Amino acid sequence: MLTAERYITLLNHYAGPVTGEQEEYEVALEDLTALFHCTERNVKLIVRKLQEEELIGWIPGRGRGNRSRIQFLVKREFFLLEFAKRLAQKGEYRYAFEFLHQYEEDKLILEQFIKWLNNQFGMEKLSDDIQARDVFRLPVYKAPLSLDPAELYYGFDSHLVRQMFDRLVQYDSEQEAVVPLIAHHWESNESGTEWTFFLRKGVRFHHGKILTAEDVVFTLERLRTEKMNAWLLSTMEQAEALDARTVKISLRQPNWLFPRLMCSSCASILPSDLGGQNESSYWMLPSGTGPFRMAVWNSNRLELTVNDDYFLGRPYLDGVKLIFLPDNIPNISKLKWEQLIANDSRIPAKAGEDWQRIETLSKGCSLMTWNRNKKGPQQSLSFRQAVNLIIDRIGMIQHSSKSGYPARSFVPQEETELGMFWYDLDAAKQLLEQSGYDGSPFLLVTRDTDADEAEWIQKQCAKIGITMHLRYEERSALTRVETVQEADAMLTCLVFADDEVCELESYLQANSSIYQHLDPGLRKWIFQLTDQILATKSKEKRRALLRQIEYRLRDEAQVLFLIHQKLSTYVHPSVRGLVINNLGWMDFKDIWLTSTNERQLESPVRKMKKSV
Known part of the structure; x- marks a missing residue:
């Protein structure tokens, strides 16, 4: 370079x-x-x-x-473009964009590079002397923060963990039931304080070790020891290996939701020997039991290769390559690649008539939380309600680069698409006057990827004289307790892959903004209700208790629900088996390619010497 x-x-x-x-x-x-x-x-x-x-x-x-x-x-233009292509073909995608961004006056070159790059994504047929290999190559605009199940915070990271690891059990959303995974059977005592899991035979980690009860005990003990997601095992007293394929878990109080909690990506089973490495070395290329194993993980890309011996059957794909691209690529360029278009439904997609369209409404929403443990105008209920009423959700959707519906709760309800929402400028002014607001600013913290929504809220607040300061943080900073505590309010997005578990996580995970921003009295009340939820067998009664919590958060304007995001995905007919899961991603193990789409990736027009 x-x-x-x-x-x-x-x-x-x-x-x-x-x-x-x-x-x-x-x-x-x-x-x-x-x-x-x-x-x-x-x-x-x-x-x-x-x-x-x-x-x-x-x-x-x-x-x-x-x-x-x-x-x-x-010539300058040719050199810039070909050198950027060279970097990309070597897997140095971020370097390629950094190189071109040094010459921002040459915007046409950047557009040409993005057009060329779009043709590199999709299904790739790699032929060798033995057989063809099907590799799925796709761009992502956020690299995983952590792939340690015990430290998971973001939905994308959780999705990747599920490609490489397995849990004892998994939740089938169609059946609305917990089904076998590593454990083929489980049972409890009459009080729900002891759970016994019986493990399948012959489940192997990627490095060859047979999975045993010892690995399960190791994973659970590790998870509950000062980890971000230790809340999952808050009721556990002991995990014990009765024999090589039987694990008994003793709890200090009834927990009928325990098998559901074990469906969480955070409870993915690790090898007790960590592949013969120390912790830091292991997480560079972790070994699980999942359908894919990690081959490469660096700042430019993450590559997965198929686990030929996967116990639930070999996936169709031979590999997956995730290319990490910078956020500052123009939106219209982000959306189009050869065999799959994932886009905002308001932007026209150039898909053929025979392409499949998959439309999904996010299970979860964007929201604001108020820090009730810090002095400021947010301590006033009238102030919080005023901000809630000044936010025009419909206007926010039209202003932002996202599509969706106004949110009234964590997950979409039957009335979500009916347009029911709050917005009342006059009422907001009256509430602000009642609050005794003295013009003091409040600080909203969020990611720069949510800048559209944050700036919209800032302008709305200014309409009635509220001063809002903005601070953008990296994704990693937003998982730190000190960042959450410094904010007067936070704008974030929650994805509820598993409704009950993820909702409980919002209240019990120590790093979440909802948990950190609760005042002591409200937090104590929520803890009492979550204990009741865990001890309740009936799903309907658990749901009613969870709604009590949600309604109180909404009535006190502790949480301001904003938008349920909508995404339309268009899939080329040659790509089969693609389904969008509850995390908003595609499960790689079910994707396969028809023979009509065999192709080789485009090569640069002119070869330049490799040492440039």
Whole structure:
């Protein structure tokens, strides 16, 4: 990359943005030493390197006062585009964008690169002497923060964990029942304080170790020890291996929801030997029992390869390549790639008539939480209600780059699409006056990817004289307790992959903004109800208790529900088995490719020397 930067530096300095064919320019070595901030000896080495790469022609000056002459052999636009392609083909996608963003005046080149890159995504047939390999290559705009099940916070990370690991049991949303996974059977005592799980035979980790009860005990003990998701095992007293394939879990109080909790990605089973590595080394390329194993994980991409010996049957795909792209790619360019278009339903998708359309409404919503443990205007109920009434959800949807419906609760209800929402400017002004608001600002913290919504709320608040300051944080910072506690309010998005479990997680996970922002009295009341929920056998009664919590949070304007996001996915007819799961992602193990779509990825038009 250094050679490329030096070539562009020379080109910009002598030729400017436009160069003619085979033009020559006079050069003095002392000028180059200043340009590259190095000695004359190093300048000569740089010139020789550029000549070897066939990027420049160089005619040395002979005699005193005769300057050397330089000729640029590759046009600027062609060089920038081809070098970016080279980086991408080496898997250095982020570097490719960083390289092009240095030359923002060449926007056409960036557009050409994105167009070329879009053609690299989708199903890829790789042929060798033995057999063809089907690899699914797709772009993502957020790299996983953690793949440690005990430290999961974001939905995308949870989805990836499910590709590489398995749980004791899993939840089937169609049957609305817990079904076998690693455990083929489970049972409890009459009081729901002891649960026994019976494990399948022959389940292997990716590094070859047979899964036993020892691995389950190790995982559960590790999970409950100072981990972000330790709340899952808050009622556990002991996990015991009765034999190699039987685990007994003793609880300190009845918990009829325990098998449901074990469906969580956070309860994915790890090998007790960590693949013969220490913790830090293990998480660089973790070994699970899932349908795919990790092959590569770095800042540019994550690659999964098929687990041929998966106990529930080999997946159809041979591999999955996730390419991490920067967020600042224009939205219209993000949406289109050759065999699958995932887009906002308000943006026209150029899909064929025979393409399948999958429309999903997110189970979860975007929301605001108020920090009741910090001094500020948010301590007033009237103030919180005023902000709730000033937020025009319909207007926010129209303003933002997202599509969806106004939210009145955590998950979409039957009336979600009927347009029921709050917005009352006059009532908001009256409530603000009642609150005694003195003009003090409040701080809203969120991610920069939610800037559209945050800025919309800021403008709405300004309409009635409320001053709101914005602070954007990285995804990793939003999982830290100190960040949550510093905010007067937080704008976030919750995805409820497993409704009961995820709702409880919002109240009980120590890092969540809902948990951290509850005042002590409200938190104590919620804890009492969650104990009742765990001890209740009836799903209907558990649901009623959960609604009590949600309604109180809504009535006290502790949580302001905003938008249920809607996503339309268009799938080429050659891609089969694609289903959007509750995490808003596709389960890779069920995807397969018909023979009508065999192709090789496009290669660059011109080959440049590899060392550039």
